[in-house]
Amino acid sequence: MGYFSNIYHAIGTLLTGMKVTGKYFLNARKGAITQQYPDNRDTLKMFERFRGEVVMPHDENNEHSCTGCQKCEIACPNGSIEIIWDRIIVPETGKKKKAIDQHIFHLGMCTQCGLCVDACPTDAIKWGQNFENSVYDRTQLTRILNKPGSKVRAGVEE
Amino acid sequence: MNSISNIIDWFVNIGVLNMAMIALIYLTVFAVLGLFLVLLERKVAAWFQLRIGPNRVGYLGLFQTIADALKLVSKELTGTVKADKFLYNLAPYFVIVTSLMALAVFPFTQDLQAFDINIGIFFLIAISSVGVIGILLGGWSSNNKFALIGAMRSGVQTISYELSVGLSLLTMVILTGSLQLSEIIEVQKSGWLIVQGHIPAIIAFMIFMISGTAETNRAPFDMVEAESELGAGYHTEYSGMKFAYFFLAEFINMFIIAAIATTVFFGGWLSPFGITDSLPWLGLFWFLAKTFVLVFLMMWFRWTFPRLRVDQLLTLEWKYLLPINLVNLVIMAVIVWLNLIIQF
Numbered sequence: 001m002g003y004f005s006n007i008y009h010a011i012g013t014l015l016t017g018m019k020v021t022g023k024y025f026l027n028a029r030k031g032a033i034t035q036q037y038p039d040n041r042d043t044l045k046m047f048e049r050f051r052g053e054v055v056m057p058h059d060e061n062n063e064h065s066c067t068g069c070q071k072c073e074i075a076c077p078n079g080s081i082e083i084i085w086d087r088i089i090v091p092e093t094g095k096k097k098k099a100i101d102q103h104i105f106h107l108g109m110c111t112q113c114g115l116c117v118d119a120c121p122t123d124a125i126k127w128g129q130n131f132e133n134s135v136y137d138r139t140q141l142t143r144i145l146n147k148p149g150s151k152v153r154a155g156v157e158e
Numbered sequence: 159m160n161s162i163s164n165i166i167d168w169f170v171n172i173g174v175l176n177m178a179m180i181a182l183i184y185l186t187v188f189a190v191l192g193l194f195l196v197l198l199e200r201k202v203a204a205w206f207q208l209r210i211g212p213n214r215v216g217y218l219g220l221f222q223t224i225a226d227a228l229k230l231v232s233k234e235l236t237g238t239v240k241a242d243k244f245l246y247n248l249a250p251y252f253v254i255v256t257s258l259m260a261l262a263v264f265p266f267t268q269d270l271q272a273f274d275i276n277i278g279i280f281f282l283i284a285i286s287s288v289g290v291i292g293i294l295l296g297g298w299s300s301n302n303k304f305a306l307i308g309a310m311r312s313g314v315q316t317i318s319y320e321l322s323v324g325l326s327l328l329t330m331v332i333l334t335g336s337l338q339l340s341e342i343i344e345v346q347k348s349g350w351l352i353v354q355g356h357i358p359a360i361i362a363f364m365i366f367m368i369s370g371t372a373e374t375n376r377a378p379f380d381m382v383e384a385e386s387e388l389g390a391g392y393h394t395e396y397s398g399m400k401f402a403y404f405f406l407a408e409f410i411n412m413f414i415i416a417a418i419a420t421t422v423f424f425g426g427w428l429s430p431f432g433i434t435d436s437l438p439w440l441g442l443f444w445f446l447a448k449t450f451v452l453v454f455l456m457m458w459f460r461w462t463f464p465r466l467r468v469d470q471l472l473t474l475e476w477k478y479l480l481p482i483n484l485v486n487l488v489i490m491a492v493i494v495w496l497n498l499i500i501q502f
Binding site for chain 1: 202204205206207208209210458459461462463478482
């Protein structure tokens with residue numbers, strides 16, 4: 001009787017599949033996943049996991065949390081990150097401390113692998129949701145992530 | 159000389175001009191219909207995959223396929239160097255002409271039938287298997303291994319599934335006692351055949367839809383053009399309008415299979431329960447409505463089921479569909495003999 005039960009199960013599974021797609025068909029109007037991109041430019045919000053570009057968040061005091069440890073620079077497989085750093089003297093203690101001068105990110109070379117973001121011990125760099133990265137000149141893809149005049153947030157190093 | 163003038167007389171008598179005009183009208187209508195079936199397919203496919211589908215050209219994207227056709231017309235017709243030029247150029251016409259020929263016999267409504275031949279169903283079955291010659295020619299002559307494999311698969315598939323199409327229609331012919339399509343519609347005035355023939359008719363309908371889908375070389379039976387394996391299958395080397403002919407023929411074939419099912423199982427242009435018997439022209443609406451429901455069913459198949467392997471394809475036909483069909487034929491014969499049909 002395997003023959004007939006085969007047919008029975010075949011029809012059953014086919015109908016199951018058709019039920020699934022049929023549900024999709026009926027919900028296509030409101031559940032469509034298509035983004036009609038240039039039209040919805042104002043309302044389009046990228047999802048959390050999206051890897052657009054590496055950004056360095058600054059708070060309202062123009063402070064970031066990059067200590068200049070260079071772990072991101074080492075982690076980057078193709079050298080997209082360059083950190084220019086210097087030693088400054090902390091006025092309170094009089095000790096020398098490492099601090100970044102420029103955190104340079106070459107978006108043109110970046111493959112969005114995310115190793116730098118994973119490597120960062122202080123969560124100083126994050127993924128930005130911006131995806132409109134086209135420019136007319138390649139030099140514009142080289143970005144300095146720390147804002148001018150910014151400094152490291154106190155207490156990040158501990 | 160006498161025989162030639164006889165032939166000319168015969169041509170004049172049956173009205174060559176009329177025939178040409180009818181043919182031209184059919185050609186235009188069904189070329190446009192084919193284009194809109196392509197659009198429908200793309201829209202339905204989009205909805206099945208939670209996409210939006212073409213919506214840019216014209217209102218709601220209605221002119222998308224017309225723009226595509228215009229583009230294809232303007233394309234260069236390329237070919238391979240070692241192609242058999244004559245057969246290569248002949249193949250698309252084989253495919254498109256056979257699918258358009260089949261349309262002649264359908265009764266779209268009471269009086270709208272180009273060619274009411276008394277062996278209508280036989281003609282349809284015969285014509286629908288001629289199309290495969292075009293596919294074989296195209297695959298063979300384009301001197302491309304993918305095209306050849308695609309064409310050979312098409313041969314295997316069509317020869318196998320032709321049996322099921324024929325036998326499932328034969329099952330219904332037992333019920334109608336006629337091969338003439340207008341006669342078949344006439345019989346269904348006392349209940350659609352799928353109701354009259356109840357269980358064996360439903361089985362026959364299922365078998366017909368499965369093998370009909372295989373006949374049109376559509377997914378899940380699209381091994382002929384299996385994009386992931388063969389490029390584009392038998393029409394890999396075709397471009398421009400010749401490619402469009404193959405494409406159009408596929409969609410018109412789909413319409414034909416659905417139209418055969420409508421005519422034979424669902425009462426053709428008859429309205430359900432005779433609700434619009436007083437308005438005969440609404441027959442066209444009912445015919446197209448039923449046909450498009452079945453076309454939609456075939457699209458549903460296409461966007462749900464994965465492609466069969468060639469051995470699975472042959473197992474399905476020779477081990478399942480054919481024996482079931484033969485038993486079903488006998489059951490139908492017994493039911494007609496004992497007069498167990500349901501009639502209103």
